[in-house]
Amino acid sequence: MPKRKKKIIVIGGGLTGLSLAMKICERNAEVVIVSYQSLKRSHSVCAQGGINAAIDARNEGDSPENHFYDTIKGGDFLAHQPLVRDMCYQAPAIIHLMDRLGVAFNRTGEGHLEFRRFGGTLYSRTAFAGATTGQQLVYALDEQVRRFQHDGAVKTLEWHEYLGAVLDSQGVCRGAVLQDLRTNTIFTLAGDAVVLATGGPGQVYVRSTNSTVNTGAAATMAYLQGAKYGNGEFIQIHPTAIPGPDKLRLMSESARGEGGRLWVPRKADDARPPKSIPDSERNYFLEEKFPLFGNLVPRDVASREIHDIVYNQNAGIAGEPMVYLDLTHKSKDYLEDRLGGIIDIYKKFTGEDPKDVPMKIFPAVHYSMGGLWTDYETDGNGMIEHGSPRNQATSIPGLYAGGEADYQYHGANRLGANSLLSCIYTGLMMCRGIFTYIDNQDKSVDDIPSTTFGDAQNHWESRLNEIKAMKGSENPYQLHRDLGDIMMGNVLIVRENKKLEKTIREIDDIKTRFKDVNCVDSTDWANPTPSFINQLYCMIELSRVITKGALMRDEFRGAHYKPEFDLKQPSKFDPHEYIDYLEKKNYGEVSEDAFPEGHLEYMKSFEANNDNWLKSTIAEYKNNKPEISYEPVDTSVVTPRPRKYD
Numbered sequence: 001m002p003k004r005k006k007k008i009i010v011i012g013g014g015l016t017g018l019s020l021a022m023k024i025c026e027r028n029a030e031v032v033i034v035s036y037q038s039l040k041r042s043h044s045v046c047a048q049g050g051i052n053a054a055i056d057a058r059n060e061g062d063s064p065e066n067h068f069y070d071t072i073k074g075g076d077f078l079a080h081q082p083l084v085r086d087m088c089y090q091a092p093a094i095i096h097l098m099d100r101l102g103v104a105f106n107r108t109g110e111g112h113l114e115f116r117r118f119g120g121t122l123y124s125r126t127a128f129a130g131a132t133t134g135q136q137l138v139y140a141l142d143e144q145v146r147r148f149q150h151d152g153a154v155k156t157l158e159w160h161e162y163l164g165a166v167l168d169s170q171g172v173c174r175g176a177v178l179q180d181l182r183t184n185t186i187f188t189l190a191g192d193a194v195v196l197a198t199g200g201p202g203q204v205y206v207r208s209t210n211s212t213v214n215t216g217a218a219a220t221m222a223y224l225q226g227a228k229y230g231n232g233e234f235i236q237i238h239p240t241a242i243p244g245p246d247k248l249r250l251m252s253e254s255a256r257g258e259g260g261r262l263w264v265p266r267k268a269d270d271a272r273p274p275k276s277i278p279d280s281e282r283n284y285f286l287e288e289k290f291p292l293f294g295n296l297v298p299r300d301v302a303s304r305e306i307h308d309i310v311y312n313q314n315a316g317i318a319g320e321p322m323v324y325l326d327l328t329h330k331s332k333d334y335l336e337d338r339l340g341g342i343i344d345i346y347k348k349f350t351g352e353d354p355k356d357v358p359m360k361i362f363p364a365v366h367y368s369m370g371g372l373w374t375d376y377e378t379d380g381n382g383m384i385e386h387g388s389p390r391n392q393a394t395s396i397p398g399l400y401a402g403g404e405a406d407y408q409y410h411g412a413n414r415l416g417a418n419s420l421l422s423c424i425y426t427g428l429m430m431c432r433g434i435f436t437y438i439d440n441q442d443k444s445v446d447d448i449p450s451t452t453f454g455d456a457q458n459h460w461e462s463r464l465n466e467i468k469a470m471k472g473s474e475n476p477y478q479l480h481r482d483l484g485d486i487m488m489g490n491v492l493i494v495r496e497n498k499k500l501e502k503t504i505r506e507i508d509d510i511k512t513r514f515k516d517v518n519c520v521d522s523t524d525w526a527n528p529t530p531s532f533i534n535q536l537y538c539m540i541e542l543s544r545v546i547t548k549g550a551l552m553r554d555e556f557r558g559a560h561y562k563p564e565f566d567l568k569q570p571s572k573f574d575p576h577e578y579i580d581y582l583e584k585k586n587y588g589e590v591s592e593d594a595f596p597e598g599h600l601e602y603m604k605s606f607e608a609n610n611d612n613w614l615k616s617t618i619a620e621y622k623n624n625k626p627e628i629s630y631e632p633v634d635t636s637v638v639t640p641r642p643r644k645y646d
Contacts, residue, residue, distance in 0.1 A: 075411020
C-alpha cells in the first residue's frame with residue numbers, strides 16, 4: 001500500500017500562508033489553505049511601501065549584517081538575534097525569488113531593481129512595486145499556489161473560519177475545527193500539522209489601518225487553548241495615516257522614503273492654506289530634532305514626536321490634531337510612478353491631490369510586534385538550523401505560527417518594509433522543520449480516534465448554539481466600539497500605570513457586559529453575527545493580555561512608552577560610550593572622569609533597566625486570566641545599547 005502523503009493545514013492566505021503552501025507542494029505533500037475571505041483579499045495586499053533586502057544596488061556599502069543591526073536596533077534589542085540575522089541574510093534570495101516569480105518591482109533606467117530608503121536606516125534597501133508592493137507579492141505567490149491547485153496538491157477553503165485546534169489526549173494538535181461562513185456548518189479537518197498565518201489583531205482597537213477581518217481571533221483561540229502569547233503589549237503606531245471616525249487609512253512610509261516632509265506651522269493658530277505658508281514659518285520638526293535620519297526615524301520615534309507636537313506643544317494644524325505630510329516639492333510624474341497607489345487612496349477619501357497640496361495625517365494603530373510565542377533552533381554559528389522542528393513551533397505540539405501572528409522578529413518596534421520580509425521568510429523557512437516534526441512523530445494522525453474529532457466538533461457546535469441563543473440587551477457591535485475606545489484612550493502611544501489599571505477594570509466590565517449580548521440574527525445562511533460575537537470574545541481576552549503586559553512592564557522601550565520611566569538620554573551621548581563602559585567595567589576601570597558629566601549615571605541606569613526588562617513578556621491563560629512571566633532575549637550576536645537617531 002502506498003504511503004499516505006503528509007497533509008498540512010494552513011490557516012491564512014496572505015504572504016506567510018501562500019509561501020508556505022508553495023514550499024509544502026514542492027516537497028510533494030498536500031496542503032489545505034483556509035481563508036476567512038478570498039485569498040487575493042488577504043491583508044497582505046494592503047502593504048504599500050516595499051520589502052527590505054540588503055542587495056546594495058546603489059553601492060552605498062550596505063550588507064545583510066547592516067540590515068540585521070538596523071532591525072535589532074530598531075526593535076530596541078528585544079528581538080531574538082539569530083532569527084533576525086538569518087532573516088536578513090536570506091532577504092536578497094527572497095527578493096530574487098519574487099522577481100523570478102513575476103513581481104513587477106520598480107526598476108532603474110538600466111533595468112536593475114530599484115530601491116528606496118525606509119525608516120531606521122541610512123541605506124536604500126527597500127525594493128518596491130510602486131505603492132502596491134504587498135498586492136503584487138500576494139498575486140505572484142497566489143499564481144504559484146494555483147498551479148499546484150490545478151495539479152491537485154492544494155485545496156483552498158475560502159470563506160471559512162478557524163475556530164480552534166483539535167487536541168488529542170496528550171495535548172498534541174491533530175487538526176482544526178472550521179466553520180463554513182456561508183452555511184455556518186462546523187466541521188473538523190485532520191492534519192499532520194496546523195499553521196496559523198492569520199495576521200494581526202488591529203480590530204482590538206477598532207480604528208486602525210488593518211482590515212476589518214484582522215481581529216486576532218485565531219491566535220487568541222490558540223492562547224485560550226494553552227499556547228503562550230509573547231510581547232502582546234508592543235503595538236506599533238504608524239506615524240502617517242488619514243484620520244477618520246471609523247477606519248484609519250495608511251499613508252505609506254514610502255512617501256517619506258521618496259522625500260516627503262512632516263511639518264506644522266510655527267504659529268499654532270496659523271489657518272492659512274499650507275502652500276501659502278513660507279518655509280521660514282514652517283516647523284520641520286523631525287528634520288530639526290533628528291538631522292541625521294530626518295523624516296525617516298523609526299516609526300515609534302516619529303509617532304511620539306507627532307503626539308508631542310500636537311498635544312504637548314499644541315502645534316497641530318489650526319488647532320486640529322494633525323500634521324502635514326508634504327510631497328508637493330516633487331514632480332507629479334515622479335510621484336505618480338512611485339507612489340500612485342497611496343496618492344489614489346488619499347484622493348479618494350479626502351478629495352485632495354497630494355501632488356498639489358500637503359496631506360493631513362496623524363498616527364494610527366498599525367501592527368503587532370507581539371503574537372504567539374514560537375520556538376527556534378540555532379546552528380551554533382548565530383544562524384538558524386533550517387531543518388529543526390522547533391522553528392516557528394508554538395507551545396502546543398503540532399501547531400505552528402508565522403508572519404504577524406508570531407512574536408519573534410520585530411522586538412519592541414518594527415522597521416518599515418520588514419513585515420513583508422518576515423512574512424515570506426517564516427513561510428519559506430518553517431517548511432523543512434514541519435516535515436521533520438511529522439517524520440519524528442510516534443503516532444500518526446490516522447491513529448487518532450474519531451471521537452477526538454467528534455468531541456471537538458461538538459464543543460464548537462454547542463458554543464455557536466449558545467451564542468445564537470444569547471438574547472440580552474447589549475449590542476455586540478457597540479460593545480466592540482466601546483472596547484476600541486478604551487484601548488485607544490489608554491493603551492496607545494503614551495501609557496500611564498493609573499490609566500492602565502483603570503483600563504483593566506474597564507475591560508473586565510466589558511467582559512461582564514458580554515454575557516448580556518444580544519445575537520441580533522440567529523439564522524444559518526451567510527450570517528456573520530455569531531462569528532463576530534465569538535471573535536469579540538477573543539478580542540476582549542486579547543485586550544487583557546495587551547493591557548496587563550503594558551501595566552507590568554515598567555520601562556520605556558520602543559513602542560512601549562511610559563514617560564515616568566524615560567531615562568532621558570544626554571543630548572550629546574554616543575552609544576559607543578556604552579560599549580566602552582562595559583569593557584571598562586569588565587576590567588574594573590570605570591571612573592567618573594572617563595565620560596562626560598551625566599553620561600556614566602545614564603549608562604548605569606540603562607544597564608540596570610536592561611537587567612530588569614530586556615526580556616520577552618510571556619502570557620499564559622490560567623484561571624480565566626492572563627498570567628505574565630518573562631523569558632530572556634537571545635542577545636548572542638550583538639551587544640544591546642541605547643538607541644540614537646540624531
